């Protein structure tokens with residue numbers, strides 16, 4: 675890897691949503707997705723997550739993020755759970771085509787006294803510790819996107835929509851004290867557009883500005 679190849683990879687990553695009316699055939703991508711997840715785990719993190727999140731062996735990692743991976747077959751099954759829900763939006767059409775979807779969560783430091791007011795799956799205290807946990811988990815998600823792009827998937831970081839709900843957390847067995855950072859869709863890289871398959875990209879991408887409009891060199895006098 676050199677800077678040229680990293681620049682190519684960083685630019686190749688882009689939002690692609692594959693929206694299928696009917697379920698596409700599934701392929702077993704678990705092995706490669708597992709590698710993508712492991713690569714993402716090299717993201718930096720500043721503080722270990724609170725022990726409140728490490729009560730189960732499966733979730734004993736000190737990292738302030740958790741990735742819940744849903745393979746293609748499970749995506750199709752999940753689709754049938756969300757398709758009739760109000761405000762399901764485009765999520766069912768993406769679950770019909772994804773090779774995998776990863777519910778990426780970050781782990782808030784919990785207020786003294788346990789889970790606090792976490793009943794809505796969303797609340798957390800606005801502390802530096804939590805900002806750094808979000809930052810670290812976001813770094814892991816970006817690494818996930820880059821690794822998935824390198825592996826040949828199309829990717830989409832979704833806020834999650836209907837997948838943010840308490841009911842869906844329960845269905846996927848995600849502890850409700852975890853906070854959803856994104857539902858990360860990995861789509862096959864070779865899907866072609868048709869009457870029944872739409873491929874959408876992001877409108878904001880074209881609005882990107884050169885680095886000179888969001889970065890600067892700072893002069894410091896002796």
Ligand SMILES: Cc1cc2nc3c(=O)[nH]c(=O)nc-3n(C[C@H](O)[C@H](O)[C@H](O)COP(=O)(O)O)c2cc1C
Nearest residue numbers: 687688689690831832833834855856876877878879
């Ligand atoms: C935290 C986060 C949440 C996002 N959620 C959504 C979303 O819910 N819907 C959507 O269309 N795009 C979502 N995006 C994707 C952005 O819209 C997209 O990255 C941006 O428009 C730039 O396009 P590009 O990824 O193709 O470069 C999200 C991105 C981030 C970082």
